Amino acid sequence: MTTKLRHVLETKTNILDVELIRSEFPILSRKVNGHPLVYLDNGASSQKPQQVISAISKYYTYENSNIHRGIHTLSQEATNAYEEARITVQKFIGAEHSHEVIFTEGTTESINLIASCYGKKHLTSGDEVIISTMEHHSNIVPWQMICEEKGAVLKVVPINDKGEFLMDEYENLLSDKTKLVAISHVSNTLGTINPVKEIVAKAHQKGALVLIDGAQAVPHTKVDVQELDCDFYAFSAHKMFGPTGVGILYGKEDLLNDLPPYQGGGDMIKTVTFEKTTYNELPHKFEAGTPNIVGGIAIAEAIKYINKIGIDKIEAYEHELLAYATEQIQQIDGVKIIGEAEKKASVLSFIVDGTHPSDIGMIIDKLGVAIRTGHHCTEPLMNRFNIPGTARASFAFYNTFEEVDIFINALKKAIKMLV
Amino acid sequence: MTIKEAQDEIIDEFALFDEWMDKYEHIIELGKDLPLIEEQYKTEENLIKGCQSRVWLHAELTNDNNIVFTADSDAIITKGIIALMIRVFSNHTPKEIAQSELYFIDQIGLKEHLSPTRSNGLLSMVKQIKMYSIAFQAKA
Numbered sequence: 001m002t003t004k005l006r007h008v009l010e011t012k013t014n015i016l017d018v019e020l021i022r023s024e025f026p027i028l029s030r031k032v033n034g035h036p037l038v039y040l041d042n043g044a045s046s047q048k049p050q051q052v053i054s055a056i057s058k059y060y061t062y063e064n065s066n067i068h069r070g071i072h073t074l075s076q077e078a079t080n081a082y083e084e085a086r087i088t089v090q091k092f093i094g095a096e097h098s099h100e101v102i103f104t105e106g107t108t109e110s111i112n113l114i115a116s117c118y119g120k121k122h123l124t125s126g127d128e129v130i131i132s133t134m135e136h137h138s139n140i141v142p143w144q145m146i147c148e149e150k151g152a153v154l155k156v157v158p159i160n161d162k163g164e165f166l167m168d169e170y171e172n173l174l175s176d177k178t179k180l181v182a183i184s185h186v187s188n189t190l191g192t193i194n195p196v197k198e199i200v201a202k203a204h205q206k207g208a209l210v211l212i213d214g215a216q217a218v219p220h221t222k223v224d225v226q227e228l229d230c231d232f233y234a235f236s237a238h239k240m241f242g243p244t245g246v247g248i249l250y251g252k253e254d255l256l257n258d259l260p261p262y263q264g265g266g267d268m269i270k271t272v273t274f275e276k277t278t279y280n281e282l283p284h285k286f287e288a289g290t291p292n293i294v295g296g297i298a299i300a301e302a303i304k305y306i307n308k309i310g311i312d313k314i315e316a317y318e319h320e321l322l323a324y325a326t327e328q329i330q331q332i333d334g335v336k337i338i339g340e341a342e343k344k345a346s347v348l349s350f351i352v353d354g355t356h357p358s359d360i361g362m363i364i365d366k367l368g369v370a371i372r373t374g375h376h377c378t379e380p381l382m383n384r385f386n387i388p389g390t391a392r393a394s395f396a397f398y399n400t401f402e403e404v405d406i407f408i409n410a411l412k413k414a415i416k417m418l419v
Numbered sequence: 420m421t422i423k424e425a426q427d428e429i430i431d432e433f434a435l436f437d438e439w440m441d442k443y444e445h446i447i448e449l450g451k452d453l454p455l456i457e458e459q460y461k462t463e464e465n466l467i468k469g470c471q472s473r474v475w476l477h478a479e480l481t482n483d484n485n486i487v488f489t490a491d492s493d494a495i496i497t498k499g500i501i502a503l504m505i506r507v508f509s510n511h512t513p514k515e516i517a518q519s520e521l522y523f524i525d526q527i528g529l530k531e532h533l534s535p536t537r538s539n540g541l542l543s544m545v546k547q548i549k550m551y552s553i554a555f556q557a558k559a
Contacts, residue, residue, distance in 0.1 A: 033439075356494035358471040363496075366439050374471050388493060389471070417444055418495060 015317040016309065021398050024049045028398060035368025038403045038410075043188050043347055043394030044372050045238045046219060048302075052242055055301040059294045067293055068267060068284070082293050085300035086283070092303045093233065094224035095250055099282040102256070103296050106247035107215040108138040110234030111182070113249055113286065114211055117259040118180065119146030128177040130208075132157040132165055132194075133384050134187040137377040139213045143182060152179070159384065163190035163339040171202060178208040185217035189376040189392065190339025191322075191347030193221070200230050209255065215239055219396070220318060220345045222311050225250050237295060242302035246295025249286070256282050263288040314397045318346040321395050325404045332412060334419070338390045346395035349376075352411075355418045357391040363414035369407050422515060425507045426523035433527035442528070446499030453502040456491040467543045472497045474540035478551040485510045486555055488548065492540070500524070500532055500541060508548055516552035521545060 022028050025047045030037050039047060059081075065074035067082050083098075090098040104110045123129070129143050133156055147154045155178075157170045165183070174181075181203040185196050200210045211232040217223055219240040225233050232255070236247040251259075261268055261279050265288030270278040279285050306314070325348050329335050334353035352360060361373035374389045375382045382389060393407060420428070436442040460477035467474040472494030479487050488509045492498040507523065508516055524530060532541055 356472055356497075358494045359496050363443065366443070388473070417440070417447060 015313050015320070016397060018317075018398065018400055021309065022400075024051065025398055026050060026053070032368045032370070033366050038369040038399075038406050040393040040395060040399065040403070040407060041370045041372045042219070042396040042399075043216060043239070043376075043392060045244065046241050046396055047398070048241055048243070049305050051305050052298050052301045056243060056294055056298050059297055064294075066290055078293055082291070082296045085296040088300035088303050089248055092223075092307070093218075093248075093250055094226050096226060097253055100250055100253050100256065102249040102251065102283045102286045103291050104234075104247045104249050104286075105245055105292070106236040106238070107213060107234045108247075110232075110247055110249035111139055111211065111213060112142045113262045114232050114234075114251070114259075115142035115146045115182075117262050118209070119150055119152075121258070121260055123147070123150040123152045123179060125151035126177060127152040127179045128155050128173075128175065129153070130155045130157060130170070130173055130178055130181045130183075130203075132170075132183050133159045134163065134165070134190055134192060134378065134381050135182070135184055136188055136213065136215070137379070139182050139184060140380065153177075156380075157183075159192075159381075162341050163187065163192045164341045165192070165194045165199070167195070167198065167202075170199065174202060174206045174208070176206065178203065178206050180209045180211065182211040182213065184213040184215075185223070186214075186220065186345045186347075187339065187378075187381075188216045188347070189349055189378045189381055189390065190341065191344040191349070191394075192339060192341040193217070193343040193345055196230065197228050200228055204229070216345060216347070219306075219314075221315050231255055237299040237302060240299075240302055241305055242299040243295055246292045246299055248299070253282065256286070261285050261288070265289040267291070309397065317397050318395055321399060321401065321404065322346045322348065324401055325393065325395070325407070328404060328408045329411070332408070332415065334415065335411075338385055338387070347392060348394070349390040349392045351387055351390055352415055353419070355415065357389045359418050360391045360411065360414050363417060364407070364410040367406075367410040367413065369410045371407075422507055422511055422519040426521075426526075429503055429506070429523050430526045443496065446503075446529075447495050448499070449502040450492075450495040450497075450499030453491070453498055453505070454489065456489040460489065461491060467540045467547055472540060474501065474544050476544055476547050478548075478555075480513070480555050480558075481510075484512050486513055486516060486551060488551075490544070497532075497541060500529060501544065504541075504544065504548070513552040513555035517549065517556055 027047050063078055065078050067079040086101050087098045089101045095101055129147055129152055131140060131143060143154055155173045157173060158166050160166060183194055183199055186193050196212050203210045209231040212230045214223060214233050214235040218235040231252050233250040238244040268280050268285050268288040270280050336351050338349040357373035361371055372392045456475055456477055461475045465475045465477050467476055472492050474492045476490045481487055488505050490501045492501055
């Protein structure tokens with residue numbers, strides 16, 4: 001397909017009004033190194049629409065106060081806004097109860113919370129935890145730490161050369177010893193969409209619990225935690241058009257009730273005496289101290305923005321964008337795509353013969369194109385492919401087909417300079 | 420040529436480039452021309468591991484009390500900057516290196532490569548060069 005034809009198609013398919021959407025993200029109109037910014041590092045962090053920026057500003061301008069313990073109007077308003085945000089998140093991910101939604105600092109903290117609280121109570125010597133080769137370090141290291149502490153064993157499900165989860169190998173690893181399975185919904189490096197529903201069902205047959213790292217899934221595809229039947233689901237606001245420093249841990253009510261608290265402090269207690277403290281109910285049990293109130297409010301605003309556009313439309317549009325970028329990059333000599341799963345989210349990782357990813361990244365940055373290079377916090381995965389790292393373009397719904405063309409041309413220029 | 424003179428010379432050279440592309444093409448060429456480090460020195464011990472690219476640095480003290488640096492990287496732009504670094508620091512006494520101030524990277528508009536966010540091992544390499552100079556000084 002020619003570029004021209006693609007452009008015509010783009011305007012004709014009309015899945016999204018991308019021009020309008022772009023105008024709602026102020027940063028997208030800035031220049032970098034003298035060129036219009038082409039932001040293709042959404043896997044690392046997405047940009048924020050004005051609606052989210054305004055909500056943050058409004059909170060500090062008119063609403064700021066501490067929540068849950070205040071008697072005055074501002075405190076009650078802030079409490080209401082924070083708890084309404086929790087309900088917005090609950091509906092967004094299809095949780096049964098709003099108290100199953102725990103505000104955290106982000107995906108990393110959500111995973112650490114479960115590794116720590118679940119591990120402390122339930123893991124013993126000889127138990128097994130299963131992860132996969134494509135996990136982000138934040139879904140490897142917390143499990144390594146708790147396994148080491150408890151004498152449990154970490155098992156790793158391998159992948160094939162296309163970067164797909166090997167279900168047969170997974171089934172072989174599952175046993176009565178398996179206590180917990182922690183798998184990414186979408187790989188941040190490869191874009192692979194894992195069959196998490198099936199992964200959950202198979203774990204449950206063996207009586208094991210499942211945590212899904214959804215950081216890369218939530219911004220791109222519809223997530224329904226009850227339909228997946230996962231026990232825990234973790235994600236971050238900043239990858240889904242919200243601010244940094246806030247994220248979500250979803251957990252099934254009975255499981256969260258069963259776990260000990262994560263951190264001690266204010267808000268998570270019922271009564272405190274020097275002899276004994278009793279803990280607050282869900283969700284507060286896991287939210288010690290003054291939380292990131294504005295973060296909670298802003299994540300809800302980001303969800304409202306996503307809902308306004310429609311997650312199905314987002315997914316359909318990004319699918320087209322990825323298909324186009326993949327087709328274009330394949331025409332460049334010496335480029336090899338890393339991650340060719342049948343089902344992929346909008347992530348395009350690649351290496352170029354005779355170049356180092358960081359060289360590519362540095363040069364195209366000079367042309368205004370922001371991508372990520374390196375191991376993407378997935379060193380074991382890089383070892384699996386026997387490469388030091390990749391260059392990764394990751395798309396969001398505000399990216400255009402024209403930007404893909406700019407990226408491809410910048411890449412060609414970089415290769416010409418380097419090889 | 421002193422360390423200062425070598426840096427000033429590089430600054431003058433880079434002043435000739437108006438375009439970033441020319442500057443980078445020059446750096447890439449320098450990278451390609453950097454004499455290869457002997458394979459035996461590309462050891463884990465000499466590896467300065469950055470987040471992005473790998474840098475190996477080897478130092479030897481000659482009989483006339485000069486440190487000779489050899490280095491390599493798997494990324495070509497990094498390698499080009501290393502070539503400049505070696506041109507500045509190699510063949511100077513430990514004392515000269517320890518007392519020197521590195522300013523040319525800044526002056527030729529490559530400051531971003533020494534920022535911690537780039538994590539390309541260059542910042543660590545500068546520290547390592549200084550460490551060698553202090554270590555060799557202590558030995559002498």
